Each structure stands twice: as C-alpha cells, then as structure tokens.
Amino acid sequence: MDKKLIAICGDAVEELRKLPDKSINLIVTDPPYNLNKDYGTNQDNLEFDEYLEFSRQWLKEAHRVLSDNGSLYVFMGMRYISYIYSILEHEIGMYFNSWITWYYTQGTGKTKGFSPRHDDILLFTKHHTKFVFNLDDIRVPQKFYRSVNNMRGANPGNVWEFSHMHYCNKNRQKHPTQKPEALYERMILASSNKGDTILDPFVGSGTLLRVCQQTDRLGIGIDNNPEYIKMTNERLNSPFTGFDSIDERMKRVPNDLNDAQIRIEYIQNHIKWFLAYHPDAINEFVEEVKRKYCNKLIESGQYALVDQLSKGRS
Incomplete structure (x- = not known):
C-alpha cells in the first residue's frame, strides 16, 4: 500500500x-x-x-x-x-x-x-x-x-x-x-x-x-x-481497472461535430477530460462515436484512428 x-x-x-x-x-x-x-x-x-x-x-x-x-x-x-x-x-x-x-x-x-x-x-x-x-x-x-x-x-x-x-x-x-x-x-x-x-x-x-x-x-x-x-x-492493494461507477453523461458524444479537425481533436480530448479514471468506459464511448459519425469518419479518413483509441494505440 x-x-x-x-x-x-x-x-x-x-x-x-x-x-x-x-x-x-x-x-x-x-x-x-x-x-x-x-x-x-x-x-x-x-x-x-x-x-x-x-x-x-x-x-x-x-x-x-x-x-x-x-x-x-x-x-x-x-x-x-x-x-x-x-x-x-x-x-x-x-x-x-x-x-x-x-x-x-x-x-x-x-x-x-x-x-x-x-x-x-x-x-x-x-x-x-x-x-x-x-x-x-x-x-x-x-x-x-x-x-x-x-x-x-x-x-x-x-x-x-x-x-x-x-x-x-x-x-x-x-x-x-x-x-x-x-x-x-x-x-x-x-x-x-x-x-x-x-x-x-x-x-x-x-x-x-x-x-x-x-x-x-x-x-x-x-x-x-x-x-x-x-x-x-x-x-x-487491489488492481485498478477504473472507478466502480460513472456519471453516464461522461460517455455522451456531442452532436454536430461536423468539422473533421475539430471532431478528431475533441474525441481525443474527451477521453483525457472525462474518462481518465474510467478506462473501462472508453470502448463504449468510441462505439457511440462510430455509430453517430460513421460516414463522416470514413469520408475524412478518421475511422481507423478512432478505432485505435479503444485499443490503447492512440
């Protein structure tokens, strides 16, 4: 300890x-x-x-x-x-x-x-x-x-x-x-x-x-x-995998993230700002990003980069 x-x-x-x-x-x-x-x-x-x-x-x-x-x-x-x-x-x-x-x-x-x-x-x-x-x-x-x-x-x-x-x-x-x-x-x-x-x-x-x-x-x-x-x-003395609870709003993905550069910067910052102590919630957040902005991510070439965030390779 x-x-x-x-x-x-x-x-x-x-x-x-x-x-x-x-x-x-x-x-x-x-x-x-x-x-x-x-x-x-x-x-x-x-x-x-x-x-x-x-x-x-x-x-x-x-x-x-x-x-x-x-x-x-x-x-x-x-x-x-x-x-x-x-x-x-x-x-x-x-x-x-x-x-x-x-x-x-x-x-x-x-x-x-x-x-x-x-x-x-x-x-x-x-x-x-x-x-x-x-x-x-x-x-x-x-x-x-x-x-x-x-x-x-x-x-x-x-x-x-x-x-x-x-x-x-x-x-x-x-x-x-x-x-x-x-x-x-x-x-x-x-x-x-x-x-x-x-x-x-x-x-x-x-x-x-x-x-x-x-x-x-x-x-x-x-x-x-x-x-x-x-x-x-x-x-x-036990391993830490994330706090045992979360305000569900922390996983919320804002609407209208239409500008490609703003979108990718925000997504990366979101994890740092809101999920720093909730690594077990990152996958859920990323999946919601992909669901909400799938076509825009593909068009801007950002889909793979977003996908990597949930795998710890950002």
Whole structure:
C-alpha cells in the first residue's frame, strides 16, 4: 500500500484531536446517520441529543484541522441534515456553498409514504471566497458542439445521478453504506489539487483512500472498526481497472461535430477530460462515436484512428 495513504483504527474525535491545526486541505466524509445500522463495533442508535453532541464534537475538530482555503463535504440523512447545517453555519462559522442531491434509481421500498431515492451532501468552506474549486476538472460533456460553448464541458450542477453500490457490483465491500467511487472522484477533483491531503474521519470501506490513491492525493482515513481498516488496506492493494461507477453523461458524444479537425481533436480530448479514471468506459464511448459519425469518419479518413483509441494505440 502507498505510504501516503494512512488508514487509522480509532475513535474519530480522539484521532482528529491528534492532527495539527490547518493540516488538511479537504474533508469528504459519510458519517453515521443515526439510523440504527450495524457497523460491527457499534450500533448507530444514539439518543437525539447525544447524536447532535457527537456531531458537534467531530465537526469542530474537522474545522480546526482544515486549511484556511479548505472545504468540507458531509453526507447526511434527512432527519439530521438541518441540524448539521445549523452547527456548521451558526456554531462553527463555516460558509455554506452547495446542497448536493445524489439521486439514485433504486432504494429502500416503503408501502406507506414515498420511497427515498436520494441522499444529500452539504458543501461548506472555511473561507467565504478563498477556497479551491477546479470546475474544469469536473465538467460534463455538452449535448451539442457549438463554437461558443466551453468544449471542456458544462458545470455538472448540484443534482448528481450515480447508481447505488449494488451487491452485484464487483467492487462491493461488506459495509452497509458503501458509496460509489465516482461521487468521491467529483468532490476530490473539484476541491483539491494533486499532492493535497484529504481526510475522511469515517472511512468505512475505504472509498476516499482508493480515490485519493488514483488521483495523486495524500489520504488519511479513520474508523473505529478494525475489520473496516483491514478491508480498506486490502482494497488499496487491489488492481485498478477504473472507478466502480460513472456519471453516464461522461460517455455522451456531442452532436454536430461536423468539422473533421475539430471532431478528431475533441474525441481525443474527451477521453483525457472525462474518462481518465474510467478506462473501462472508453470502448463504449468510441462505439457511440462510430455509430453517430460513421460516414463522416470514413469520408475524412478518421475511422481507423478512432478505432485505435479503444485499443490503447492512440
């Protein structure tokens, strides 16, 4: 395992207290939602006020260790999210930036009431204007090519659609709330730079450290379950073939790529821009290019060049 990736077994608050002030560039974490889930070493069932005090303690420590231009992304269930928001803004003094909705197509079924189909993620920053946000690194492909568009893509917005980590997914771990790697990919690329130190005080199955490993970041993960720390280390030592999930828009081929030179440059750039961490999606993208522009590729003599992209010979 890369020594720049550290998985610590211990209590989140206690381990956070050991970290120096302003030593972390970004925090991305999925803490317990207090929904009575079994996390092996503890049951997630604190009394209401106890849970808020627990949240208050770790959030204050998170704020202390965060750099002046750092950001915090925190997943949270609907019952407590307004309280977490209030703690961050009114008690700790962080600055609200975005309320992200992670939409998924399958979730818990209900017979009385509406079945949930989303989770929420709060983005707060330590400074109201001076914080890292790399929009170009997280853009999504445009629907149409227009010379006036930014062909690096569009802002992905605050509603993100990624599939749940279904039990049939080859990367599914024995963890009750494992999140898709592409969620963390977007947050980490947006709010940190290569070489930065990223922290997850509730690292669970190790998703954050796996994404840090592949995106050239330093990572610190904390969890009080030794089995999850073992799981994380095993995951970091496994071969990488691409992140286990993707925003389907990343494979989208813009319409109206009619100019031959623009078309070939865009296609090559698309793989670099949008599929750098998704090599297993390149073939699907190339096949869609050929389906959409087959005749034009043949006429311009570009068909063979495009075909090579999916074979790693570009």
